[in-house]
Amino acid sequence: MNVDLFFENQEAFRVAFERWIAFLSDLKKYRGAIADHKSTGDYLQSNEINRIVYTLQQSVGCIGDSFRNPNQSRQRVGQLFENLVRLLIQEVGLTCESRSINIPLPGHPGYAMSYELDLVFSQDKVLITGETNFIHPSEVVGSVKTTSKDRIDKVFLDKYMLTQLLGRDIPVVAIFLHDVQRAQYGNSIFGVNSTFKTNHFLGYTVALNRLDGVYYVDRRPVMMEDARLRGEIQDFQTFLVHDLWTLSKR
Numbered sequence: 001m002n003v004d005l006f007f008e009n010q011e012a013f014r015v016a017f018e019r020w021i022a023f024l025s026d027l028k029k030y031r032g033a034i035a036d037h038k039s040t041g042d043y044l045q046s047n048e049i050n051r052i053v054y055t056l057q058q059s060v061g062c063i064g065d066s067f068r069n070p071n072q073s074r075q076r077v078g079q080l081f082e083n084l085v086r087l088l089i090q091e092v093g094l095t096c097e098s099r100s101i102n103i104p105l106p107g108h109p110g111y112a113m114s115y116e117l118d119l120v121f122s123q124d125k126v127l128i129t130g131e132t133n134f135i136h137p138s139e140v141v142g143s144v145k146t147t148s149k150d151r152i153d154k155v156f157l158d159k160y161m162l163t164q165l166l167g168r169d170i171p172v173v174a175i176f177l178h179d180v181q182r183a184q185y186g187n188s189i190f191g192v193n194s195t196f197k198t199n200h201f202l203g204y205t206v207a208l209n210r211l212d213g214v215y216y217v218d219r220r221p222v223m224m225e226d227a228r229l230r231g232e233i234q235d236f237q238t239f240l241v242h243d244l245w246t247l248s249k250r
Contacts (some may be wrong), residue, residue: 118144142174178217180220
């Protein structure tokens with residue numbers, strides 16, 4: 001648990017949550033221009049957006065820890081994080097949905113690759129036709145996971161395969177809660193280890209393709225200290241306030 005992000009005081013969380021809801025209403029109204037408003041500068045500097053999302057999801061995770069089957073619990077907690085991000089995007093006025101698609105393999109009639117897309121979002125409702133091939137040019141694909149552990153490779157590969165199979169660039173972003181796992185240090189069970197693989201991430205970025213955005217609610221220190229990672233990975237607040245609007249404006 002990142003104590004710098006988690007609200008431990010119930011009253012402090014209640015006040016911050018109400019302020020957050022009001023901000024989301026303003027974000028829906030002003031969209032990407034909201035960052036230029038002087039009245040929002042102090043709020044964005046407070047990092048409260050990341051703190052609210054982190055506290056909500058970690059509270060869900062704590063409840064999930066009480067369930068008997070840990071594998072089912074982790075899966076359900078991950079689904080709820082995906083739902084939270086989807087609802088947030090919808091709340092600020094964009095169209096956002098999960099989507100299942102089956103893309104025919106060129107030159108192999110009767111064969112297709114299936115994809116379960118966590119999120120597909122755009123600023124306006126679009127009509128999918130035969131010419132747009134499953135994903136409209138104005139839509140962005142999002143992969144939402146609580147952690148990148150054992151999953152980051154697939155996100156890069158999905159962008160590559162979707163782009164190759166559909167014959168055009170498909171914008172793909174990845175959204176993660178954190179990249180830590182529990183660890184035991186001596187007699188303590190409250191340690192954490194990082195699960196982020198820097199070399200894997202940079203290797204796929206250089207050798208395969210760059211993702212159109214990578215965002216963490218709880219970024220690891222290395223993501224801010226390493227210049228190479230800092231250019232590729234931003235926090236979730238940056239996605240919601242800025243990149244969400246520039247990515248979907250195509």
